[in-house]
Amino acid sequence: MTTPLEPPAPSGRPTPARPGRKLGPVLPNIGSAHRAWLDPLRVRYLASGLTLSELSTRLRFAKSKLSELLRGAGLYPRWEIVSLLATELDMPSWPLHRLWRQxxxxxxxxxxxIENCTDHTPILTTAPTPPPLEHQAFRELVENDYSLFAQAFLDDEQRDAAVSDTFDILWLSWNDALASHDTRRYSWNVLRATVMSRTPHRDGRPEMGQAAFDTVALRSLKTPDDAMDQITESLELFAAMSRLPAAQLDVMVLRRLCGFLVESTSALLGASLATVRSNERHATRFLNSVLCTPLTTEGNTP
Incomplete structure (x- = not known):
């Protein structure tokens, strides 16, 4: 069972009032890939001020079907109607289609x-449109770091898909990301939700065994015996880390497994240095209370 993607925190702009019945919530049983494109679509609809009746008139599509689409109810929607709705809401088609297809x-x-759904959509027969320049620059800045974080939870294929989906979701909601209190924090929340939706969970906690074979410590070891000892310690550490609150887990993955400096961790998370140090300190205190081999206070790098 996948963990549903939650929409990022609202940008602070008031949602326009609209007449008629309020749109119901997304159904809890839809898949994470479905939710990846549906959440941004819902956010854009709710911010538009349009009613379902108005959209029904403009798109010539039954209001009940639009409501089902926006709640993830009924049959999986064909691309034609998703594309029409996205065009009406001024959303980019290329990232939306990639997420819809997945x-x-x-x-x-x-x-x-899938191909039959897209054969008659003109926008997909032209060259792909590029994302905003700010989005491209941001992706170039953080993509490798996002991949390192995702690698702690996912195999190579799942890691690449999660990071790619993250930037497609950000493209769909880029204006909201720019309008948020901190674009870096907004983007990190999208990455984290995307990664966790693909991560196996046990008792509600993410499993991190994949990372045992690619930690900073393991890469520096010389002998097989050293490696086996380190794997045993790492598995114990990962089991304990999975019990940490989300913010502390993120800091410990970036600091302990990825080897990031505290300043780099702060920049990537969009969190203050004081917050990063506090999260690491509290996490280390907890881990030292449950591990056989104590951790140092500050992590692998200064």
Whole structure:
């Protein structure tokens, strides 16, 4: 079972009032890939001030079907209606289509069904449109670091997919990211939700065994015996780390497993140096209370 992606925190702009019945919540049983594109679409609809009746008139599509689409109810929607709705809400089609396509496979749709849905969509027959320049620059700045974080939880293929999805979701909601209190923090929340939606969980906690074979400590060891000892210690550490609160877990993964400086961790998370140091200190105190081999107070790097 996947962990649903939660929409990022609102940007602070008031949501326009609209007449009629309030749109219901997303159904809890939809897949994470479906939710990856549905959440930004809902956010854009709710910010638009349009009603379902107005959209129904403009798109010539039943209001009840639009409501189902925006709640993840009923059958998985065809691309034609998603594309029409996205165009009406002024959303970029290319990242939306990539996420929609991935979710269609998750919903067990065939390649033929997917291709048939897109054959008659003009925008996808032209060259892909590029994301905003600020988005491209931000991606170049943080993509490798995001991959290192994702690697602690996912295999190579899942890691690459999670990071790619993160930047597609950010493209869909880039204006909200820029309007948020801190674009770095907004983006990190999207990455974290995307990674955790793909991460195996046990008793509600993320499993981190994949990271045992690619830690900073392991890469510096010389003999197989040293490596086996370190793997045993690492597995114990990861089991304990999975019990940490989210903010403390993020800091410890970046500091202990990825080897980031505290300043780099602060910049990546969009959190103050004091917050990063506090989270690391509290996490280290907890881990030392449950581990056989105590950790140092500050981590692997200064």
């Amino acid at each position: 979710a269609a496979f998750e919903a067990h749709k065939s390649s033929d069904w």
